[in-house]
Amino acid sequence: MTALRVLHVEDEPDIREVAEVSLGLDPDLVSRSCGSGQEALAIVEDWLPDIILLDVMMPVMDGPATLARLRANVSTADIPVVFMTARAQSRELDLFRSLGAVGIISKPFDPMTLAASVRNYAHPPDELTTLRNGFLERLSNNATALTRYRSLLEGGMARRDTLSRVRDMAHSLAGAGGIYGFAEISAAASALEEAAIAALDAPTGVDIVARRLDHLLAGFPATTGIQRNIPPLALNA
Structure with missing residues (x-):
């Protein structure tokens, strides 16, 4: 089985660490993490992920701005992107989906089910x-x-x-x-x-x-x- 490549973009180091451990519970996931949208755009030039977990609220370049840059690049336009956010109001969720996110994972997330959630978004049922x-x-x-x-x-x-x-x-x-x-x-x-x-x-x-x-x-x-x-x-x- 080919490992699923996951890029996690989050400016809070503690959250990145928890997510790395959570994703590591699935031996068929390979994950990388970074602390900003700019860093994410640099990583995908050399390491193309199968799915991206993207924090919404980040300094300088937030999640929606990062997603727009990803969609504008032909190499990354089709990568599924899941927003991770504490803003789980229905109005915000509708906005995030309208921007092109395939889903939303609310923060705080369940460390024991994060990997399964990622797999569901990466390979949704047809x-x-x-x-x-x-x-x-x-x-x-x-x-x-x-x-x-x-x-x-x-x-x-x-x-x-x-x-x-x-x-x-x-x-x-x-x-x-x-x-x-x-x-x-x-x-x-x-x-x-x-x-x-x-x-x-x-x-x-x-x-x-x-x-x-x-x-x-x-x-x-x-x-x-x-x-x-x-x-x-x-x-x-």
Whole structure:
């Protein structure tokens, strides 16, 4: 594994020392520190970091001014920069992000988690992964609702309204499941949607809806995120 190179820019020697020890807890991080924006600009000419931790309040050249110089240099323009600041008001945080910072670490920071925070900012999850994780969370919520609808159908309560809700939820899952790599869930949801539509016109089809709903729920991911095998379903089920 290639070590992650971290440059820490902070004018307070005590804070630099604590950060150096904190980052050193991760054997796959290589860090350097300096006490000013000017020094940071000199260091990156010869030692290009993967991420920069940048103090906001520094004399002569503060954090935002240093960031502007980094962004103006083609060699350093794309380096992720995280501001470290005690000014954690929402207005200031929005300003720092608007300047191009990828994140903010509040001071005082937790020495035991600083390295992990740096790694998260250096390698953030890609957008598709974030969306897929959101879909998994949605599946968990859907499982609760669909289980309740299954009980209502079995008890013969609120049948038409329940069928409409099952149809709408199945339609949504049928469209999204395949996008995020859950093709079997998508297919099972599509079959459930068809059954729910048919049952709205022919109440005798409620038993088929219940079976297809069971089939769909059986294929929902376990809490580990690993997909279970969906049991075979007869075409007329």
